[in-house]
Amino acid sequence: MANLVTSLCCVVLAAVVVAYPRNADRIQYGRIGSDVTMQCGSLDNDASVSWKMNGTYVKAQHSLEGPRLILTNVSLNHTGLYTCFQKQDDDKHEAIFLQIGIPPLEPTITCRSNTYPQGFYCSWHQQHSTYINTTFDVEVQHNQRSLEVKKDLFHKNRCHVRFPEVFSSFPYKVNVTAINALGKASATKTFEESSIVKPDPPERVTATPIRFNPRRLEVSWHSPATWPDIDNFPLKYFLRYRPLIREQWQHVELSDTTSHNITDAYAGKEYIIQVAAKDTEIGTWSDWSVAVHATPWIEEPVPVVSTTEVEFHTGIMTAETKTSPMPCSNAPQKAEPPVGGAATVITFFSRLLLGMLLLLLM
Numbered sequence: 001m002a003n004l005v006t007s008l009c010c011v012v013l014a015a016v017v018v019a020y021p022r023n024a025d026r027i028q029y030g031r032i033g034s035d036v037t038m039q040c041g042s043l044d045n046d047a048s049v050s051w052k053m054n055g056t057y058v059k060a061q062h063s064l065e066g067p068r069l070i071l072t073n074v075s076l077n078h079t080g081l082y083t084c085f086q087k088q089d090d091d092k093h094e095a096i097f098l099q100i101g102i103p104p105l106e107p108t109i110t111c112r113s114n115t116y117p118q119g120f121y122c123s124w125h126q127q128h129s130t131y132i133n134t135t136f137d138v139e140v141q142h143n144q145r146s147l148e149v150k151k152d153l154f155h156k157n158r159c160h161v162r163f164p165e166v167f168s169s170f171p172y173k174v175n176v177t178a179i180n181a182l183g184k185a186s187a188t189k190t191f192e193e194s195s196i197v198k199p200d201p202p203e204r205v206t207a208t209p210i211r212f213n214p215r216r217l218e219v220s221w222h223s224p225a226t227w228p229d230i231d232n233f234p235l236k237y238f239l240r241y242r243p244l245i246r247e248q249w250q251h252v253e254l255s256d257t258t259s260h261n262i263t264d265a266y267a268g269k270e271y272i273i274q275v276a277a278k279d280t281e282i283g284t285w286s287d288w289s290v291a292v293h294a295t296p297w298i299e300e301p302v303p304v305v306s307t308t309e310v311e312f313h314t315g316i317m318t319a320e321t322k323t324s325p326m327p328c329s330n331a332p333q334k335a336e337p338p339v340g341g342a343a344t345v346i347t348f349f350s351r352l353l354l355g356m357l358l359l360l361l362m
C-alpha cells in the first residue's frame with residue numbers, strides 16, 4: 001500500500017514536447033536511429049496503400065511492403081502525422097502519430113533539507129532530452145520502510161519527504177525511475193540525514209552607515225524563514241564584505257547574533273556585503289544572500305583634494321573585527337580563500353605612501 005502511495009504521488013511530467021494531435025487514431029513511438037514499421041490498420045498483406053506524412057505524399061526512398069511503411073534509421077524530423085489510404089478509394093484508412101525520441105537515461109538526483117528537522121526534498125533531472133513525454137516514479141526508503149513522497153506544487157521535478165525521526169543513524173535511500181514509451185532507467189541516492197542539511201540564505205540583509213563613524217557599517221539580517229525551529233536548531237552565520245574596488249573578501253563567522261558591525265571599512269568606499277547560514281552542528285553552508293551595497297558615513301561636502309588624506313588617516317585596520325579563516329570543506333559556495341589581513345594593509349599603505357611621495361615630489 002505504501003508503495004502505491006509513493007508511486008502515485010510523484011508521477012511528474014518531464015517535458016511536453018509535441019501535443020498529440022486530435023485527428024490521430026493512435027500514437028506510435030520510435031527510437032532515434034532505429035527502423036520503424038507502421039502498419040495501416042489491420043489490412044491484409046496484399047492490400048495496396050499509399051501514405052502521407054503531415055499531408056504530403058511520402059517519397060519513394062521509404063520502403064513500402066503492402067500495408068506497411070518502413071522508415072529506416074529514423075531521426076527527429078520523422079515525427080509527424082502519418083495517414084494511409086487504400087489505392088482504390090481516397091478515404092483515409094488510418095492516421096498514426098509517430099513520435100521519435102530516445103529511452104530515458106538515469107536521472108541525476110539531488111536531495112537537500114532546508115527545513116531541518118521537518119523534512120527534505122529531492123529533485124532530479126534528465127541528462128538529455130528524450131523528446132517524448134517522460135514521467136518519474138519516486139520511492140524513498142528508510143530503515144526498511146517506504147516513506148510518503150509529496151509532489152512539489154511549483155517545481156515539476158521535485159518531491160518532499162518528512163523525516164520520520166530526528167537524529168536517525170539509518171541512511172535514506174531515494175530511487176527515481178524515469179519512464180517513457182521507449183524504456184525506463186533508475187538511479188538511486190543514499191545519504192545520511194546530517195549530510196543533506198543546507199539552509200536557505202539569510203534574508204532581509206541590510207547594511208547601514210553609522211553617523212560620525214567613517215569606518216563602520218552596521219549589518220543585520222534575519223534567519224531564513226524556511227528554517228522552522230531556530231531556537232532548538234540554531235544557525236551560525238558567515239559574513240563576507242569587500243569594497244567594490246577590490247577583489248578580495250573579508251570574512252567573519254558569527255553565532256548567536258543576527259547583526260554585526262564592520263569596523264574596518266575604508267572611508268568613503270562603497271561596500272558589497274553578503275551573509276550565509278549553516279546549522280551550528282551539521283550540514284553545509286547555504287548559498288550567499290542577495291548582495292547589499294552600502295557606503296560608510298562621510299562628512300559632507302567632501303573637498304575633492306582631501307579624499308586621499310582622509311583615507312590615509314583612517315587607513316589603519318583595527319583589530320576589532322576578527323577575520324576568521326574560511327572552513328574549507330563546507331564553506332559557502334563560490335567563496336574565496338580568506339584574506340591575509342596584514343598583507344592587505346601593507347599593500348594598501350605602500351600604494352598610499354607611493355602616492356604621497358609622488359605628490360610631494362611634484
Ligand SMILES: *[C@@H]1O[C@H](CO)[C@@H](O)[C@H](O)[C@H]1NC(C)=O
Pocket residue numbers: 013016017018019020027099133
Ligand atoms: C504529453 O503529455 C501532455 C500533457 O499530459 C499531453 O497533452 C500530450 O498529449 C502528451 N503527448 C503525447 C504525444 O502523448
Ligand SMILES: *[C@@H]1O[C@H](CO)[C@@H](O)[C@H](O)[C@H]1NC(C)=O
Pocket residue numbers: 033073075
Ligand atoms: C543514420 O542517420 C544518421 C544521421 O541522421 C547518420 O549519422 C548515420 O550514419 C545513419 N546510420 C546508418 C546506419 O545509416
Ligand SMILES: *[C@@H]1O[C@H](CO)[C@@H](O)[C@H](O)[C@H]1NC(C)=O
Pocket residue numbers: 075077078
Ligand atoms: C532529416 O534529417 C536528416 C539529417 O538528420 C536529413 O538527412 C534528412 O534529409 C531529413 N529529412 C527530412 C524529411 O527533412
Ligand SMILES: *[C@@H]1O[C@H](CO)[C@@H](O)[C@H](O)[C@H]1NC(C)=O
Pocket residue numbers: 018054077079080081
Ligand atoms: C509534422 O507535424 C508535426 C506535428 O504537427 C510536427 O511536429 C513536425 O515538425 C512536422 N514535420 C514535418 C517534417 O513537417
Ligand SMILES: *[C@@H]1O[C@H](CO)[C@@H](O)[C@H](O)[C@H]1NC(C)=O
Pocket residue numbers: 137139175176177186188
Ligand atoms: C528503483 O525502482 C525501480 C522501479 O520501482 C526498480 O525497478 C528498481 O529495482 C529500483 N532500484 C533500486 C536500486 O532499488
Ligand SMILES: *[C@@H]1O[C@H](CO)[C@@H](O)[C@H](O)[C@H]1NC(C)=O
Pocket residue numbers: 210218259260261
Ligand atoms: C553596532 O553599533 C551600533 C552603534 O554604534 C550599536 O548600537 C550596536 O549595538 C552595535 N552592534 C553590534 C552587533 O555590535
